[in-house]
Amino acid sequence: MLGEIREKVHSAFRLTREDALKLFRTDDIFTLGELAAFSASTHNGDRAYYVRNIHVNPTNICVNRCRFCAFSRSRGEKGAFELTIEQIIKNIEEAMPVSEAHIVGGLHPDWPFEHYLKMLSAIRNEFPELHIKAFTATEVDYMRRISGKGLKEVLWRLKEHGLGSMPGGGAEIFNNAVREKLCPEKLGSEGWLEVTEAAHASGIRTNATMLYGHLESYEDRVDHLLKLRELQDRTFGFQAFIPLSYHPMNTDIGGEGASGIEDLKTIAVSRLMLDNFPHIKAYWVMLGEKISQLALLFGADDLDGTVIDEKITYSAGGVSRRGITEEELVNLIRASGRKPVKRDSFYEPARKWRVKA
Amino acid sequence: MRPERISKTAALGLFKEAGLLKLGRMADEARSALHPEGVVTFVVDRNINYTNICINRCRFCAFYRDADDPEGYVLSKRELFNKIKETVALGGTQILMQGGLNPALDINYYLDLLRSIKKKFRINVHGFSPPEISYIARKADLTVREALAILREAGLDSIPGGGAEILSDRVRKKMSPNKISSSGWLKVMRDAHTLGMRTTATMMFGGKEKPGDIVEHLDAIRTLQDMTGGFTAFIPWSFQPGNTEYQGMAPATAVEYLRVLALSRVYLDNVPNVQASWVTQGLKMAQIALRFGANDMGSTMIEENVVRAAGVSHSVTMDEMIKSIKGAGFMASQRDTYYNIIKRL
Ligand code: SF4
Ligand code: SF4
Numbered sequence: 001m002l003g004e005i006r007e008k009v010h011s012a013f014r015l016t017r018e019d020a021l022k023l024f025r026t027d028d029i030f031t032l033g034e035l036a037a038f039s040a041s042t043h044n045g046d047r048a049y050y051v052r053n054i055h056v057n058p059t060n061i062c063v064n065r066c067r068f069c070a071f072s073r074s075r076g077e078k079g080a081f082e083l084t085i086e087q088i089i090k091n092i093e094e095a096m097p098v099s100e101a102h103i104v105g106g107l108h109p110d111w112p113f114e115h116y117l118k119m120l121s122a123i124r125n126e127f128p129e130l131h132i133k134a135f136t137a138t139e140v141d142y143m144r145r146i147s148g149k150g151l152k153e154v155l156w157r158l159k160e161h162g163l164g165s166m167p168g169g170g171a172e173i174f175n176n177a178v179r180e181k182l183c184p185e186k187l188g189s190e191g192w193l194e195v196t197e198a199a200h201a202s203g204i205r206t207n208a209t210m211l212y213g214h215l216e217s218y219e220d221r222v223d224h225l226l227k228l229r230e231l232q233d234r235t236f237g238f239q240a241f242i243p244l245s246y247h248p249m250n251t252d253i254g255g256e257g258a259s260g261i262e263d264l265k266t267i268a269v270s271r272l273m274l275d276n277f278p279h280i281k282a283y284w285v286m287l288g289e290k291i292s293q294l295a296l297l298f299g300a301d302d303l304d305g306t307v308i309d310e311k312i313t314y315s316a317g318g319v320s321r322r323g324i325t326e327e328e329l330v331n332l333i334r335a336s337g338r339k340p341v342k343r344d345s346f347y348e349p350a351r352k353w354r355v356k357a
Numbered sequence: 358m359r360p361e362r363i364s365k366t367a368a369l370g371l372f373k374e375a376g377l378l379k380l381g382r383m384a385d386e387a388r389s390a391l392h393p394e395g396v397v398t399f400v401v402d403r404n405i406n407y408t409n410i411c412i413n414r415c416r417f418c419a420f421y422r423d424a425d426d427p428e429g430y431v432l433s434k435r436e437l438f439n440k441i442k443e444t445v446a447l448g449g450t451q452i453l454m455q456g457g458l459n460p461a462l463d464i465n466y467y468l469d470l471l472r473s474i475k476k477k478f479r480i481n482v483h484g485f486s487p488p489e490i491s492y493i494a495r496k497a498d499l500t501v502r503e504a505l506a507i508l509r510e511a512g513l514d515s516i517p518g519g520g521a522e523i524l525s526d527r528v529r530k531k532m533s534p535n536k537i538s539s540s541g542w543l544k545v546m547r548d549a550h551t552l553g554m555r556t557t558a559t560m561m562f563g564g565k566e567k568p569g570d571i572v573e574h575l576d577a578i579r580t581l582q583d584m585t586g587g588f589t590a591f592i593p594w595s596f597q598p599g600n601t602e603y604q605g606m607a608p609a610t611a612v613e614y615l616r617v618l619a620l621s622r623v624y625l626d627n628v629p630n631v632q633a634s635w636v637t638q639g640l641k642m643a644q645i646a647l648r649f650g651a652n653d654m655g656s657t658m659i660e661e662n663v664v665r666a667a668g669v670s671h672s673v674t675m676d677e678m679i680k681s682i683k684g685a686g687f688m689a690s691q692r693d694t695y696y697n698i699i700k701r702l
Contacts, residue, residue, distance in 0.1 A: 027686035029648055030382040037378075256677060259684040260641030261648070290611035290642050297377055297612070328607065335610040337376070 002031050009035045020222040023269045036268035036299030044301040048338035050329045053305035054095035055102045058083050062106025066183035072106050085122045100345045103134035113147035117161045124162035131164040131345035137195035138170035141187045155202045168207030174227050175220040200237025208238050213246035213258030225273045232276045240279035244286050263291050264298045271299030296336040369572045372620050384619035384650030392652045397682045398692035399654040402451040403444040407432045411457025415533035421457050441478050451694045454484035464497040471512035481694045486519035487545035488537045502548040516549050518557035524577045525570040532564050550587025558588050563595040563609030575624040582627045590630035593617050594637045615649045622650025640673050644681040
């Protein structure tokens with residue numbers, strides 16, 4: 001049944017929408033896994049990457065209240081927080097040695113655009129070697145609105161103040177009918193793609209995400225992948241694709257979330273469809289150590305990092321502990337039969353703090 | 358057509374060399390040959406730990422307490438009956454009774470307990486793993502066979518396969534030096550089977566064993582099963598080091614769990630059922646395990662004090678379990694202790 005797709009994968013032919021749907025609907029996860037692993041090996045050999053990073057959430061106060069988001073609060077609500085720039089610096093200090101700071105947060109009602117620029121320069125001044133991966137397309141769009149500046153200028157100023165790359169959050173699912181139910185206030189899919197394309201044009205590399213396991217269909221997932229593939233054909237600005245498995249706890253949407261097999265299928269189909277994406281990330285904080293390890297056999301090549309703090313998944317009942325040690329990550333990768341490579345933010349082998357792993 | 362039986366050497370080679378997906382595919386084929394109808398079962402039962410006081414002090418056990426420990430307990434009959442009543446009310450068909458080796462309890466305690474349960478309830482008592490059976494027998498100065506016969510008479514229906522750990526005395530000496538030996542464990546099972554009782558078998562890996570020990574364990578089960586046919590199911594699960602003397606040791610990873618599970622399905626051609634352990638692995642993994650040889654999800658309703666004591670806690674509703682079975686492409690059914698299907702769901 002998957003014979004034709006196998007042929008295509010082995011001769012590096014692009015898969016179609018129909019192929020992807022067939023792969024999602026198969027019970028033959030072994031063939032699916034083998035094909036995805038083959039594809040992963042053509043991109044990354046037997047390497048599986050991880051990074052020493054810290055996640056920083058400057059605030060959880062957000063003017064949007066996306067229905068799947070267990071992280072955000074309104075101002076004054078119990079549990080609302082905002083970090084000062086000094087606190088952020090201190091948190092990073094304590095997490096050292098890390099090579100990357102991943103910074104995302106809510107859309108704060110009062111912070112002006114300058115505050116974000118100040119935050120970036122302060123971090124850059126304090127840690128000149130640190131790569132700053134910050135702000136989703138949603139946040140950048142918000143900065144455009146609060147500053148009244150053009151998109152290009154916003155991006156250029158962020159870059160000038162130290163922004164190294166952008167994470168791929170806020171993509172959720174591009175189907176606007178579903179998106180309307182999940183996060184009616186959030187930047188729409190066209191907006192997300194516009195901001196991301198502009199970032200690529202400004203020389204800012206980004207990731208891309210997809211939130212699945214809520215109200216979407218297989219068709220929605222495949223269309224989401226196709227949109228990303230088209231954009232990547234034009235810009236080649238994406239580094240990694242990160243499928244995010246939805247966690248139902250503490251959110252307004254409820255539901256059960258994706259099953260284990262769904263998680264693996266989604267990783268595998270993403271690898272096979274996104275033939276122009278260098279990397280597929282199995283983000284262990286979202287997937288848990290077990291599923292993300294298995295994902296390495298289903299097409300993923302990156303587990304993300306030794307994350308120190310990750311409030312967003314935790315508030316939604318995420319499955320993993322707060323942090324994971326480098327040794328544990330290396331062990332997971334080894335036990336999966338892959339070769340662990342500590343990377344920098346552009347997937348080059350990290351030079352500093354190389355451990356005898 | 359039954360595929361040819363795999364030898365120990367071949368099994369060891371597979372376990373060491375084969376990729377996970379290859380092993381998985383073999384296990385999936387073996388599972389589908391034994392269960393071509395594509396049904397995955399589970400039992401509705403409750404795990405009742407009647408006492409946590411134990412003299413064995415196994416080094417991997419986070420559950421036991423010493424006799425003088427303020428946290429030590431023996432459940433009263435009232436508590437026990439309440440738990441059983443709730444189980445029955447929720448459609449449960451069995452209780453899994455396991456506990457420590459408590460020096461204060463003698464065989465009369467067990468006989469009285471079994472009789473009074475059977476008088477009040479129509480429920481299958483799946484109880485007392487080999488270490489408990491052998492301890493009860495020893496204290497009563499009876500042979501294992503005699504003790505089993507009396508317990509059975511009083512109402513014990515079937516025996517859980519716990520305490521097998523790894524059936525390698527080399528490993529047992531390290532991790533559970535006071536526990537019943539491999540041959541002791543196997544003898545309890547043989548005696549139970551010859552008395553007509555059915556039992557399960559388990560294996561706890563991810564401790565101090567080597568690949569060869571795992572194959573030896575599987576072979577011991579297969580050999581006994583050839584003689585008696587008394588094992589209903591095999592349940593491999595991974596050692597949870599939290600809160601034990603091995604805290605800090607890396608637990609078996611997902612890949613290792615699935616490899617062992619798949620190898621078990623391939624090797625144990627004479628054991629009809631292989632169980633996924635959602636209690637130790639989580640529901641997502643248990644679902645994936647259904648493609649790596651498992652055809653049973655174990656039990657839904659859980660009071661898993663032993664695993665919880667080691668800091669691992671998952672809970673699952675029947676609904677979630679059924680969804681997850683169907684999501685893997687199988688039909689879901691509730692079964693009884695003997696793997697007869699009670700209800701298609
Ligand atoms: S998902 Fe982002 S934009 Fe939406 S409410 Fe949460 S923090 Fe705000
Ligand atoms: S594993 Fe069983 S025999 Fe060993 S200490 Fe724990 S309760 Fe006692």
